[in-house]
Amino acid sequence: MKIEIKSKSPAFKKFVxxxxxxLSKTQHLTIDGGQMDPSNHHFEEQRQRLQKVxxxxxxxxxxHIINSFVATDLIYDEIKAIEDEEDIKAIEAANV
Numbered sequence: 001m002k003i004e005i006k007s008k009s010p011a012f013k014k015f016v017x018x019x020x021x022x023l024s025k026t027q028h029l030t031i032d033g034g035q036m037d038p039s040n041h042h043f044e045e046q047r048q049r050l051q052k053v054x055x056x057x058x059x060x061x062x063x064h065i066i067n068s069f070v071a072t073d074l075i076y077d078e079i080k081a082i083e084d085e086e087d088i089k090a091i092e093a094a095n096v
Contacts, residue, residue: 022050
């Protein structure tokens, strides 16, 4: 799914790009092949990275609008999407 951002706001576009870049590097499995969870070092690093993303405006202090709860939900959503994609690929490969 490709999303076209219609907004002209550079601050918004930069915010979305930064969040997208972080989420795209999310691992869905641990180094030993286990399920990724909040106690894992990578999960915690991803959560901290997301929380540091700011909406940077020309005037004023850049607000950090992603808190720990939102960051966790975004990471879980990304992991689920990765797993769903892998399931689809496995089904397609089995049907060939």
